[in-house]
Amino acid sequence: MADFNKVLTPGDYKNGELNVVIEIPTGSNHKIEWDREHACFMLDRVEPMAFAKPCNYGFIPQTIDEDGDELDVLMITDQPLTTGIWMKAKILGVMKFVDGGEVDDKIICVPADDRNNGDAYQKLEDLPKQLIKQIEFHFNHYKDLKKPGTTEVKEFAGLDVAKKVVAESIARYEDAHPELKAKKKLDEVANDAKEALEKGVKAAKKAIKK
Numbered sequence: 001m002a003d004f005n006k007v008l009t010p011g012d013y014k015n016g017e018l019n020v021v022i023e024i025p026t027g028s029n030h031k032i033e034w035d036r037e038h039a040c041f042m043l044d045r046v047e048p049m050a051f052a053k054p055c056n057y058g059f060i061p062q063t064i065d066e067d068g069d070e071l072d073v074l075m076i077t078d079q080p081l082t083t084g085i086w087m088k089a090k091i092l093g094v095m096k097f098v099d100g101g102e103v104d105d106k107i108i109c110v111p112a113d114d115r116n117n118g119d120a121y122q123k124l125e126d127l128p129k130q131l132i133k134q135i136e137f138h139f140n141h142y143k144d145l146k147k148p149g150t151t152e153v154k155e156f157a158g159l160d161v162a163k164k165v166v167a168e169s170i171a172r173y174e175d176a177h178p179e180l181k182a183k184k185k186l187d188e189v190a191n192d193a194k195e196a197l198e199k200g201v202k203a204a205k206k207a208i209k210k
Contacts (some may be wrong), residue, residue, distance in 0.1 A: 001084070003039035005070075008061040008086060013166045016159060017112055020073045020089045024057040025080035032083055034059055034070065041083060051142040054134045056081045063169035064176060066103035071169040074106045074135065076127060078116060088112040093124035094162035096154040097139060100147070105165050106139075108156075124158050132156060 004021045011019040023032045023041065029052040031044045056077060059070035075081065075089060089109035097104050110121045121127060136153045143151050174180055 001040050004034070004061045004086065005036065005039075010060050010062050010166065010170050011088065013091065013163055013170070016091045016163075018060055018073070018089045018091060018107070018109060018166070019086060020058050020060060020075060020109060021086045022056055022058040022075065022081045022083060024053050025083065026054070026056050026077065027052050027080055029053075036070070047142065048145060051138065054131070054138050060107065060166065060169070061086075062173050062180070063166065064172040065105060065169050067099070069104075071166065072104065072106045074108045076108070076110045076121065076131070077114075090119075090121075091159055091162050091166070092121060092127065093156060093158045094165050095135065095139070095156055096161075098152045098154060099143075100150045107162050107166060124156060 008019045008021070011017050021034065023034055024030065029047040029049045031047055032041050033044045034040075035042045056075035058073045058075055060073060061070065063071040065071045073089065074095065075087075076092075081087075088111070090112045091107060091109055093108045095106040095108060097106055108124060108127075113119070114121075136156075139151055139153050141151075174184070
C-alpha cells in the first residue's frame with residue numbers, strides 16, 4: 001500500500017480543493033484509522049452500532065492537527081465510500097471540535113465533481129440542516145458509553161475558517177518535515193524562474209516581429 005503522506009499533497013486548499021483519503025465509510029461502526037508509522041490502515045476499535053458514522057470519515061495527507069494526527073475530514077456523499085480510496089474534494093467548512101481537551105477539528109467536504117446532484121453543495125449552508133444536527137449529535141455523544149462528556153462540538157464555520165485550519169495543519173507538517181519544506185521552496189523558485197523565462201521569450205518574440 002502506498003504511503004499517502006509521501007505520494008499525495010494536501011491539494012490546492014487556497015482554491016477550496018483538497019486531496020482526501022477515506023478511512024471510515026458512512027454507516028460503519030468500525031473505527032478504522034490510518035497508521036502513519038506502518039503506512040497502512042488498522043481497526044482501532046468497534047464502536048456501538050448506535051454510534052455508526054453519519055458520514056464518511058477521512059484525513060488530509062501531509063497535515064498535522066493540534067492533536068498530533070492528520071487533519072480529519074467529514075466527507076458528505078449519497079453512498080458510502082470505500083476505505084483506502086483517495087479523492088479530490090471541495091471544502092465547505094469546518095466543525096470546530098474538542099476531544100478530551102485537545103483540538104480535533106474536522107474539515108467538511110463534498111466530492112469535487114458530483115454529477116449525481118449537479119454539484120448542489122457549494123457552501124456549508126447548502127447541506128441539509130438535519131444532517132448537520134446528526135453530525136453534531138454524533139460527535140457530542142459517540143464516546144458517552146465509555147468517556148461521557150469528553151467530546152464537544154464548538155461550532156460549524158465556513159470556508160475561510162476551514163482554509164485557515166488547513167493552512168495551520170500543513171505548516172505543522174512542514175515544520176516536522178524540514179526536507180519537504182526545503183523541496184517546496186525549491187519548487188517555488190523553479191516555477192518562478194520558468195514563468196520569468198516564458199515571459200522573456202514572449203517579449204523577445206514580440207520585439208522580433210516589430
